[in-house]
Amino acid sequence: MSSYMLYPRNTSTRRVLSLDGMWRFSFDPEGIGTEKGWQNGLPATLTMPVPSSFQDYFTDKDSREFSGDVWYETDVFVPSEWQGQSINVRFGSATHRATVFCNGQEITSHEGGFTPFCAEISDVAVYGQYNLISVCVNNELHEYTLPAGNTILANGKKRVRPYFDFFNYSGLQRSVMLTATPKLAIQDFEVVHKSVDQVVCTDYKVKVDGVGFTACDIQVLIFDEAGVLVAQAEGQTGNICIPDVKLWEVHDAYLYKFVVRLSVDDEIIDEWFDYIGIRTISIDGTDILLNGKPVYLKGFGKHEDSDIAGRGFSLPVLKRDFELMKWIGANSFRTSHYPYSEETYYLADREGFLIIDEVAAVGFMASFANFLGQMGKRDCFFEKKTTPRLLDNHLQAVRELILRDKNHACVIAWSLFNEPESNHESAYPYFEKIFKEALLCDPQKRPRTFAMERSSDFASCHCRQLCDLITLNRYYGWYISGGPNIDDAERAFVEEMEGWKNSGIDVPVVFTEYGTDTDSHMHKLPSVMWSQEYQQEMLEMNHRVFDSYDFVKGEQIWNFADFQTTEGIMRVDGNKKGIFTRQRQPKSAAFDLKQRWESLPRDYKSTGGSK
Numbered sequence: 123m124s125s126y127m128l129y130p131r132n133t134s135t136r137r138v139l140s141l142d143g144m145w146r147f148s149f150d151p152e153g154i155g156t157e158k159g160w161q162n163g164l165p166a167t168l169t170m171p172v173p174s175s176f177q178d179y180f181t182d183k184d185s186r187e188f189s190g191d192v193w194y195e196t197d198v199f200v201p202s203e204w205q206g207q208s209i210n211v212r213f214g215s216a217t218h219r220a221t222v223f224c225n226g227q228e229i230t231s232h233e234g235g236f237t238p239f240c241a242e243i244s245d246v247a248v249y250g251q252y253n254l255i256s257v258c259v260n261n262e263l264h265e266y267t268l269p270a271g272n273t274i275l276a277n278g279k280k281r282v283r284p285y286f287d288f289f290n291y292s293g294l295q296r297s298v299m300l301t302a303t304p305k306l307a308i309q310d311f312e313v314v315h316k317s318v319d320q321v322v323c324t325d326y327k328v329k330v331d332g333v334g335f336t337a338c339d340i341q342v343l344i345f346d347e348a349g350v351l352v353a354q355a356e357g358q359t360g361n362i363c364i365p366d367v368k369l370w371e372v373h374d375a376y377l378y379k380f381v382v383r384l385s386v387d388d389e390i391i392d393e394w395f396d397y398i399g400i401r402t403i404s405i406d407g408t409d410i411l412l413n414g415k416p417v418y419l420k421g422f423g424k425h426e427d428s429d430i431a432g433r434g435f436s437l438p439v440l441k442r443d444f445e446l447m448k449w450i451g452a453n454s455f456r457t458s459h460y461p462y463s464e465e466t467y468y469l470a471d472r473e474g475f476l477i478i479d480e481v482a483a484v485g486f487m488a489s490f491a492n493f494l495g496q497m498g499k500r501d502c503f504f505e506k507k508t509t510p511r512l513l514d515n516h517l518q519a520v521r522e523l524i525l526r527d528k529n530h531a532c533v534i535a536w537s538l539f540n541e542p543e544s545n546h547e548s549a550y551p552y553f554e555k556i557f558k559e560a561l562l563c564d565p566q567k568r569p570r571t572f573a574m575e576r577s578s579d580f581a582s583c584h585c586r587q588l589c590d591l592i593t594l595n596r597y598y599g600w601y602i603s604g605g606p607n608i609d610d611a612e613r614a615f616v617e618e619m620e621g622w623k624n625s626g627i628d629v630p631v632v633f634t635e636y637g638t639d640t641d642s643h644m645h646k647l648p649s650v651m652w653s654q655e656y657q658q659e660m661l662e663m664n665h666r667v668f669d670s671y672d673f674v675k676g677e678q679i680w681n682f683a684d685f686q687t688t689e690g691i692m693r694v695d696g697n698k699k700g701i702f703t704r705q706r707q708p709k710s711a712a713f714d715l716k717q718r719w720e721s722l723p724r725d726y727k728s729t730g731g732s733k
């Protein structure tokens with residue numbers, strides 16, 4: 123069992139040390155590491171940067187395509203003055219699962235490659251000395267894992283077959299930190315913002331853990347951006363109304379510093395803080411309302427993906443992506459197809475971007491099993507022997523996502539699946555459980571959705587009534603009637619949209635994917651598929667259709683940038699649907715988008731929301 127911990131921060135009572143850097147590394151193709159005692163020291167002498175994916179450094183294919191166990195280890199100095207505190211090694215993620223050891227002793231395991239977890243080493247660490255931290259990370263995919271796929275044996279080697287369209291990058295891809303917190307500590311904190319009579323106030327709740335917490339006093343202090351104390355409250359739960367509160371807005375983010383203090387007899391025993399944007403989010407008919415005012419979403423489906431580091435967290439890439447998104451006039455993105463690094467959400471909070479936050483439930487469609495590979499008729503994905511195990515993992519992933527991201531102003535909706543087999547009636551009971559769990563876990567009760575593939579629409583989808591907003595992935599002009607047949611694509615698209623309209627759609631529809639693969643070096647007049655001109659034409663056609671339907675309340679293009687995928691006959695060194703190249707330079711369509719998005723009003727096509 124592993125535990126969650128609030129984002130680590132240095133405060134008067136807490137200490138954080140970064141463990142990022144060059145770790146020692148070994149491949150363990152036969153999975154014999156633990157048996158052979160590798161937790162006491164690795165046999166091989168490879169090195170590996172943390173955070174990063176391990177795949178793109180080596181010059182041989184076997185290393186890049188490696189599936190199975192890999193081991194990381196490093197020496198960690200635990201200061202003697204930390205004795206008596208709770209000492210943890212906190213992993214931003216370990217993809218897709220990990221077991222952690224300290225000085226050879228097994229500490230914890232964690233399933234799921236995109237959420238943080240802690241290994242508590244307080245009782246195992248030797249204080250005032252270096253300690254050996256070892257991690258066995260496994261990157262296999264199965265039909266019961268998130269994301270889904272399978273693992274086969276090819277020439278005696280394990281190989282993954284992802285049921286999804288992105289490379290199975292893995293390893294310790296996010297920062298690792300050593301933390302010291304008091305034994306009696308603030309465990310969690312939640313905020314819910316409510317508008318009553320035009321005034322937005324915040325209900326808060328503090329969770330404390332440890333022996334003797336009933337004797338504690340809890341204080342919440344709120345500072346504005348100038349550092350002035352503007353409100354305070356006492357107790358584990360309470361309500362805060364900041365006089366003349368400055369709301370968090372799109373591209374106009376205002377963040378208050380929420381400080382939580384735990385004290386006994388006036389002595390502060392724990393202190394933690396976070397930066398919180400105060401805003402409301404709701405759905406009113408076909409409008410998405412931020413602070414009661416309609417907002418039209420403009421932006422992208424993204425990936426955490428870049429040269430060399432793979433899916434490894436990179437602050438420079440994150441910074442560049444946000445600058446490009448601001449330049450082009452975007453206001454939102456979806457964390458397709460997994461929860462992103464925590465730093466992404468903190469930056470989105472700071473910059474005023476809206477996020478549709480997605481759990482790694484991708485590859486849940488029988489016909490897409492082995493994406494771009496074998497197709498054929500199979501049983502519904504939700505009727506397999508492995509479904510109960512998948513459901514357990516999925517519920518846990520939803521809990522961990524919401525536990526981590528619930529306080530972020532930037533998160534405006536939860537995407538609970540990407541392109542699942544929702545056109546089958548046996549999907550409904552599974553979906554219902556996932557949707558219920560999300561509602562239960564989220565104190566802010568954000569809107570819930572899942573990204574629908576073309577086989578699910580107004581008529582064929584069995585789960586759409588569970589959605590608070592509808593999100594559609596559509597490829598009219600690419601997978602459907604591309605190139606010279608783009609007029610047919612437009613007709614088919616309009617036909618589908620008429621279907622949604624006639625079905626009496628009464629929630630917003632946001633396009634979460636549409637786009638074309640585009641070679642950044644290819645120009646062609648007249649256009650052909652893959653040329654930059656065709657990307658421009660296809661987007662123009664799609665926008666024409668979006669613009670004719672008032673219930674369409676957002677457009678998020680697939681994809682922000684070109685990204686790496688598994689090799690295949692439809693992918694040329696990856697998916698090229700980026701508006702930017704993998705090196706983050708614009709294709710021609712970027713300039714059209716900039717013009718369009720800068721001219722669309724915030725409340726484009728609103729029906730006049732009031733709440």
Ligand code: CKU
Pocket residue numbers: 286287288459490541595635680697699
């Ligand atoms: C995108 C089969 C459709 C998959 N959909 C999801 C996304 O992950 C893919 O990259 C479409 C595409 O470019 O095909």
